Amino acid sequence: MEHKKMNAFPKSFLWGSASAAYQVEGAWDEDQKGVSVWDEFVNIPGKTFKGTTGEVAVDHYHRYKEDVALMAEQGLKAYRFSIAWTRIIPDGDGEINEAGLKFYENLIDELLAHHIEPVVTLYHWDLPKALQDKYKGWESRQIVADFTRYAEVLFDRFRGKVKFWVTLNEQNVFISHGYLQGSHPPDVQDPKRMYQANHYANLANAAAIKKFREMEMDGLIGPSFAYSPTYAIDSNPVNVLAADDHEELQANFWMDVYVYGRYPKVIWKWLEDQGIAPEVEADDFVLLREGKPDFMGVNYYQTSTVSANPLNGVGMGKPNTTGEKGSSEANGVPGIFKDEQNPFVERTNWDWEIDPTGMRIALRRITSRYDLPVLITENGLGEYDTLEEDGAIHDAYRIDYLKQHVEAIQEAITDGVEVLGYCTWSYTDLLSWLNGYQKRYGFVYVDRDELDEKELKRYKKDSYYWYQKVIESNGENL
Ligand code: BGP
Numbered sequence: 001m002e003h004k005k006m007n008a009f010p011k012s013f014l015w016g017s018a019s020a021a022y023q024v025e026g027a028w029d030e031d032q033k034g035v036s037v038w039d040e041f042v043n044i045p046g047k048t049f050k051g052t053t054g055e056v057a058v059d060h061y062h063r064y065k066e067d068v069a070l071m072a073e074q075g076l077k078a079y080r081f082s083i084a085w086t087r088i089i090p091d092g093d094g095e096i097n098e099a100g101l102k103f104y105e106n107l108i109d110e111l112l113a114h115h116i117e118p119v120v121t122l123y124h125w126d127l128p129k130a131l132q133d134k135y136k137g138w139e140s141r142q143i144v145a146d147f148t149r150y151a152e153v154l155f156d157r158f159r160g161k162v163k164f165w166v167t168l169n170e171q172n173v174f175i176s177h178g179y180l181q182g183s184h185p186p187d188v189q190d191p192k193r194m195y196q197a198n199h200y201a202n203l204a205n206a207a208a209i210k211k212f213r214e215m216e217m218d219g220l221i222g223p224s225f226a227y228s229p230t231y232a233i234d235s236n237p238v239n240v241l242a243a244d245d246h247e248e249l250q251a252n253f254w255m256d257v258y259v260y261g262r263y264p265k266v267i268w269k270w271l272e273d274q275g276i277a278p279e280v281e282a283d284d285f286v287l288l289r290e291g292k293p294d295f296m297g298v299n300y301y302q303t304s305t306v307s308a309n310p311l312n313g314v315g316m317g318k319p320n321t322t323g324e325k326g327s328s329e330a331n332g333v334p335g336i337f338k339d340e341q342n343p344f345v346e347r348t349n350w351d352w353e354i355d356p357t358g359m360r361i362a363l364r365r366i367t368s369r370y371d372l373p374v375l376i377t378e379n380g381l382g383e384y385d386t387l388e389e390d391g392a393i394h395d396a397y398r399i400d401y402l403k404q405h406v407e408a409i410q411e412a413i414t415d416g417v418e419v420l421g422y423c424t425w426s427y428t429d430l431l432s433w434l435n436g437y438q439k440r441y442g443f444v445y446v447d448r449d450e451l452d453e454k455e456l457k458r459y460k461k462d463s464y465y466w467y468q469k470v471i472e473s474n475g476e477n478l
Pocket of ligand 1: 434
């Protein structure tokens, strides 16, 4: 629908930006930090683009004050970052490491001193390797208790300071990449194991939220879900059915569990028919229902367009991690759907579709189905940037992308969606898990590349100044 007049952004709207520990911190073995599964995985030849690692990343661990000063100057209202479990409890379930807690306390205090709201992600993929070795990490029910204890340590320490908490970042991504595509640790390709690990992740998410309630924490908590709303390639009913299946399998399958504590029936039946349904206990569903979040965190980058796919049709294909446009392979699930290129939208050099209207659709679908407020925990454009001789970075394409998405959010607010805030991905440039350092997302350029860390100097991009004006005008001046 078209609106005659748009609603303004709420006064309390969190204009933010985001990062994740492994992608920015570096200092991978300092101050008694334990080893994570990513510390190990990146050193397996051929796993990441040009063998890049986060061992130094953009050295945020040592430069956090400089980074927060840049945020303050820009006027940022919220900064979403993740805590590395291995800094807090190096072996996952043993001693608590005060030096790790201190680092995050300093960061949080620095943010609060500049009136920037910390938005803390408990888990952004860097599982303690000790737990992987001990009981196969997410494949064991034991992870639920260990994750809850870790969460409790953080709730206890940062009570009163942190008001926004994100439990698991993109469970749908780390589980499917880790156990189906084998492109993330622990490098498994087995759907049965994937759905089992996923079930325990659901329980861990719910148990952490339950703990938050029991501790009477002042604040809001929810997961961050990577949501790519589905379109059918056309109105052929078989393709519309494929789109329905895609939405059920790739979105409702996770978000229904978070909010309603149950799996969608159609997908559960399909999992049983395939012999890949997880083993569950009756009490699990009691816990899942007790773990209802306060908001749905959404990482929105793009939509998915699909068509029907026969039983002998196309299977899993590799995504583009090189930045060579058009290099992603055909991909699908035989008997259900296959991915299509949407002819109505542009694509980035990494073949990600640029679809701001899809953001509005994502926000509306969540509101209709779950009736929860939404916190946009990630959205942004990964592209090549050029550092000019005078230190400028003219990223008009990023401004254009962000502007269109902010407009779509305002449309959604006018439609009646409650949006708590908008965290762009990312604040500084950082390591892209599988795409190295050349795929840049930040407002702040960091001068390093795949092979050379250089001096890791920070430069403000044009988009930095653009967002500054957006924040200053509470979204009126785009
Ligand atoms: C999300 C992750 C982020 C970030 C982002 C961009 O899936 O939560 O950590 O990496 O995607 O993705 P990429 O780095 O693959 O371009």
